[in-house]
Amino acid sequence: MAPAGIAVVGASLGGLRAAEQLRAAGWEGAITVYGDEPHLPYNRPPLSKEVLAGVAPAAGTALRHRPSVADVAWRLGLAVESADLTARTLTLADGSVHAYEGLVAATGVRPRRLPLAGGHRGMSYVPWRTRRRCVLN
16 A cells, blocks of 8 residues: 555644645645544534524534645545554544555544532533534534
């Protein structure tokens, strides 16, 4: 399997900006962005404000892409399960293996529920909102 350009793991704002910066720095080779969500990068704050309130469509949260990344390949809807840094390969949730020359980790964070002893009344947990959850909820 021949190396295939730069792999950006994380298809949110960080992944988009990484791809844009690679082009701005002069990288002319292939760039593939991998993300577990089925959507192109979107702006998260409006999800909990306008979209859930029903005053804006979810489609309106999409982030604009600079023309320099028009040729970037987006592999969406499948999580990257592992990265073999020696072999320079990524294994996706479907078992497929993808080679890369360079790797950018732009995965962001996910909330974690903390186990709390006893019944802590008055405490709340605000889950991380994704576009899919806002549209489905």
